[in-house]
Amino acid sequence: MYLFQRIEEAVFKENDAKRVIGEFILENRDRLQEFSMEDIAKQTFTSKPTLVRFAKFFGYSGWKEFMYAFTHEVAYHDDTAYKDVDPNFPFLGTDDSLEMIENLVSLKIQSIKDTVSLMAVEDLNKAAAIIQKSANVVIYGTSPNYYYGELFRRNLLSIHKKAFMANSGESGIISHTLTEKDCAVIISYSGNSPEESPTSNVKILKKNNVPIISITSGGKNYLRDYSDIVLNISSKEKLYSKISNYATQESILLIVEMLFSKVFALDYEANMEKKLASSRQLESRRQATFKDLSEQ
Structure with a gap:
């Protein structure tokens, strides 16, 4: 299971600071490098030691190592992501039947190739x-x-x-x-x-x-x-x-x-x-x- 999925699992199951930090990371995954450790602590109403404990919860020695692993994983997924269709939400409520069908077919073909x-x-x-x-x-x-x-x-x-x-x-x-x-x-x-x-x-x-x-x-x-x-x-x-x-x-x-x-x-x-x-x-x-x- 990839790190972003482990974070999502923690967000779903935990009811403490791990949920708040996890939600912030997932919501800002594409621009997380723009935030310093202090920025994230302020945005999540936590502290730097709490962020370190969060990193250690996922098996990393510290926040720097966690950030390195997460940002590199995001880069990998962006490079290998399904094209033209979101695997989680392959169609919208406003799509007509043909658009929905085409998106599902595209998603399944890309899943097979992957x-x-x-x-x-x-x-x-x-x-x-x-x-x-x-x-x-x-x-x-x-x-x-x-x-x-x-x-x-x-x-x-x-x-x-x-x-x-x-x-x-x-x-x-x-x-x-x-x-x-x-x-x-x-x-x-x-x-x-x-x-x-x-x-x-x-x-x-x-x-x-x-x-x-x-x-x-x-x-x-x-x-x-x-x-x-x-x-x-x-x-x-x-x-x-x-x-x-x-x-x-x-x-x-x-x-x-x-x-x-x-x-x-x-x-x-x-x-x-x-x-x-x-x-x-x-x-x-x-x-x-x-x-x-x-x-x-």
């Missing part, structure tokens, strides 16, 4: 190899990530790979049953909150030597630190201030589709045979009058 640019082929290959040799694949995620995991699980089942979703109420019990012969796929945008599901399962999984494949956002987060393989979600969206998870959803779906496809390709002929055999048996009653859809 996801591809963040994908390390070597990590994708390693993750697929872990899944291929695992006795059981257990997928963790809370809503809406749970639903993306369900699609991944269904695809794995179609090639006879044992895959299960870890329901939040039973995820701890399930984690205790896994061994080094299995693997866990954890989908979490923030990747933080080690006491909450799904990241609360990480300690149990590590204790049991279960390989962990994480699908999470860029930047520093708890899940990334303890995963064997990390596949990066396009992370331009804010955590809370947005209409929907348009870009994130597209990114996660592409990642699980790429991961399944690589698993499929590792034993292409055998998996093709399994997939077609299952489809013929389970979907034999499905009929289509449209010529291009018909299996006849």
